[in-house]
Amino acid sequence: MRGGNVFEHTIAELLRAIRLGQYLVGDKLPPERELAARIDVSRATLRQALSELQTAGVVDVRRGRYGGAFVTRLPSADTGAGVDLGELDDAVRFRHILETSAARIVAERELGAEERERLISAERSCWMPLGSSAEDIEQFRALDARFHLTIAELTGIPSLAHAAATTRDRINALLDRIPFIHTNVEHSCTQHQQLVAAILDHDAEAAATLAAQHAEGTEQLLRGFLEGDGSTKER
Template sequence: MAEETGEAGSLDRLLPTLRPVRAGNGFEEALEQILQVVRLGLVPGGGRLPAERELAGLLGISRVTLREVLKVLQDQGLVESRRGRYGGTFVLPRTGPSDPFELRRRVADVDIEDVLLFREVLETGAAGLCASRGLDGEGADRLRRALASTHEAHLPDYRRLDTLFHLELAELSGSPSLATRYAAVRATVNDLLDCIPLLVRNLEHSQHQHTAVVEAVLDGDEEAARAVTREHCAGTAALLRGFLA
């Protein structure tokens, strides 16, 4: 997992969000997908995006088109290009909106209730599928590692690692369509979460719920996996409504 050391983002982590684009809208769809990578924190601030050759191959676009996409992201202050042996395209650290007008604008553009409901449906579905289908040894190890990363996270990096935990659960569900749609809705949820403070007590509660979800999944208890995930989503929803409604 890439930290703020400049290490390139793991392609395995990016696969749920990066896929070949459709002919005709290559630039626009590639921009949308790489924006999701940045908004989800799959490559953290200070981290390097995969090499142009790899990114272009994953997206099914030319390197010329990819460079046009990266130029837009650079103009928007989201990434920067560095030359030299250790160069590449690096994601710039994100900051939440300090301007209250920006916060109101961001919230006004989102149907919060719809986003929260869709998130709950996808997350409970993913947890239920993981439990009912069962995970092989590799899948179980991936889920345990994702959970451990959230337990070990420093506060500034918590939301990124929390996102990776939930993305892992969605990917392990066995439904690529579910994983893709979850990545999209999670990016919107993260934009909203950036508008509210990190509350230590809430994070501790979330960690207990994460652990309970993993235990239910590994025990093959679909009902418990869905119930705990639903409760977890409801807690986040309550915070967002409280701060942003």
């Protein structure tokens, strides 16, 4: 698979297969080589994804002669309970439109020295030493939100910045429902760095594309974990 969110795609595909009954609780997943070929990713990416799903309690990876990856629970058993799929769909689609547009607008602007420094500072602050405590997760969410809101505010359009803040609240509320995945955080910070570089280079097309890929990565994780039997459809 080619693209900017291979890891997130792999997580989503594994969760989807488990949720749809291709692999039931207690089942052993196919051998690594076969499974990687099915998803069209490298074995290294597959191992990363399985490691994170083991941390999340969805699979158990065992080593040795009789080892392998075994399904331990359905991904929607608790995380997806009560999630409105209409709200999920609306939030991720609106975020995609909003942040892609904001990135393009800011890239087309001639930012002043203070504005450039503010953007760079917001990006760099996301590279914090990250543990797994609730406080660490809350701090990263706040720094991540500040980065995205900084871009929205630099458009110079107050109503867009306000919409971005509201949307970020909605996205964070959904992210709080799924396991915190460190590999995704590292990937997100790298994407932030690339996005800032495109903005400062005045490459509006690249900035919009990177913003879209970044939003799509989060969307894949949210849909992978939350779209299940425990969720509700809008009526």
